[in-house]
Amino acid sequence: MSETAPYASKPGLSLGRLYGTGPSPTRNEFQRDRDRIIHSTAFRRLQHKTQVFLAHEGRHFRNRLTHTLEVSQIARSIARALGLNEDLAEAVALSHDLGHTPFGHAGERALHRAMADFGGFDHNVQALRVVTLLENRYAEHDGLNLTWESLEGILKHNGPLIDAKGAPFGRYEEEGLPSGLDVIPVPADLRLDSHASLEAQVAAIADDIAYNAHDIDDALRAELVGLEDFLDVPMAGPIVAEVLDRYPDIAVQRQTHEVQRRMITRAVEDVIATSAARIAASGVASVEDVRMAGQTLVTFSPSMAAAEKQLKQFLFARVYRHESVMGPVLESEAVVERLFAHYMAEPDMPEAWGRAGRSADGAARARIVADFVAGMTDPYALDAYQRLFDARPDFR
Known part of the structure; x- marks a missing residue:
């Protein structure tokens, strides 16, 4: 890997692990994290957990594992272009869904309701529990013993959990922080009021890019919508029109793949250009500057963000809430x-x-x-x- 930018995370400067380990002659600390995640039981279980469509349907729908691998690939591409640490971006991407329940978000909603009297259920906190407490493969400790940077990314890739005054922030503003954070063993304070590294921010936006593209593909496979239904939908519509105009006579599955790959490419290119400009304008010169920047620096452009929001609204109405x-x-x-x-x-x-x-x-x-x-x-x-x-x- 080429030399990274000054604001990238450096494995040699990691805040370390809860349990000390000897140095590896072949891998840096973030590469070791990635490998521990891939070899975990929780990672293998993702193969049999729902993404959107239940596995009984067949038709090669995505599951949590295939989605995770797609997120990982996109995250590495963005991290490489921005001069970030690809290994940390990959580690966070590979672990971001380890806390998900069976049956996708439906299972999470059900478990959150069931846990209402006991602090609720949150899949990011659950992922932390998985990698610090519940995995039991190692002879000398529970958990995967990941670096602080990977743990921070798992918990905070979507942003801070509290504001500077300690009040629950963002998605936690209404219901408060989920319970269980205080019993998770970590090597250092996870600083819930700060942003995570740029690598974690990359993993978060790679998640959005991946599921927007593959949910269109899966919805078409399920025959809930047709390609023409996307013609008036921002983000997807212009690409669908372009593909149908250029390849009017090829099989629908080929047309769909052309749409999907072009959507991913354009979203990735938009994120790279926008984020590079935001990083430069922010003046950050270290990973600590990134954490204290007070804003997410890896984002879509305003026009792409607006189009992406409208695409999600379309998918919600026509796919996620379809009677089937x-x-x-x-x-x-x-x-x-x-x-x-x-x-x-x-x-x-x-x-x-x-x-x-x-x-x-x-x-x-x-x-x-x-x-x-x-x-x-x-x-x-x-x-x-x-x-x-x-x-x-x-x-x-």
Whole structure:
């Protein structure tokens, strides 16, 4: 990798890990983080967790793992162009969804409702719990023992959690901070009122770019919309018109791929140009300057941001809330809520989970149950549901 910019994160200047490790002769600290994430159990489970469309549908829809890999590729491309540390951007991208529940955002909503009396459920905080507490592969410690920079990126890639006065900020303004942050072991204060590194900001916007493009692809595969339906939609419309004009007679799947790859390319190029200008204008000269900049520096241009917002509104109305999607969504929410209620009443979870659940009550038991249910894959959750209730949702 070529030399990075002065405001990029430097693995040699990392704030370190909770547990000391010897130096590696072949990998820097952020590369080691990336490798630990890839080899984790939670990462493998992403293969069997829903992105938008449940796996029973077939048709090669994205799952959490394929989405994560797409985010990782986009993040590396943007980081490279901006002179940032590609390895840290990749590590944050690969870990950003490790805290997701089965059945995608439907499962998260259900678990958040179930945990309402116990501080709620947040997938970014859950991802931190996964990499610091719940992974149990190593002989000498729990968790993956990631660097502070990777932990910061997992928690704060979408921005600060509190403002300078300590009040919950952004998405946490209404309901307050999720519970559990105070028990997560970290090597140093995660500084909830500051922005994360540019590498983490890159991972966040790569997430947006990836799911905008692949949700269009998956929606077309599901035949919920046609390409022509996007002609009047900002961001996608001009590209669809361009592809249909140039390739009117090729198969729809080829047309769709042309649209998808051009959308990704133009979004990435917009982010690179916009962010480079914002970084230069901000005058940041170090990663600490980035954290204290008081603003997100990796962004879309105003015109692209407005178009992207309208595209999301279209997808929400025509795809995410389509009756063929909402039926399985509501059923999967019921599965998660009923599993949670059962294990709270009777913590007959397997092995150490069950022992921990039986020895705890109240909020402590709720957090154990939430950890267990959140870690389930879609098939595991359905099998558990069938075993406990002698029923299995069809989702058709």
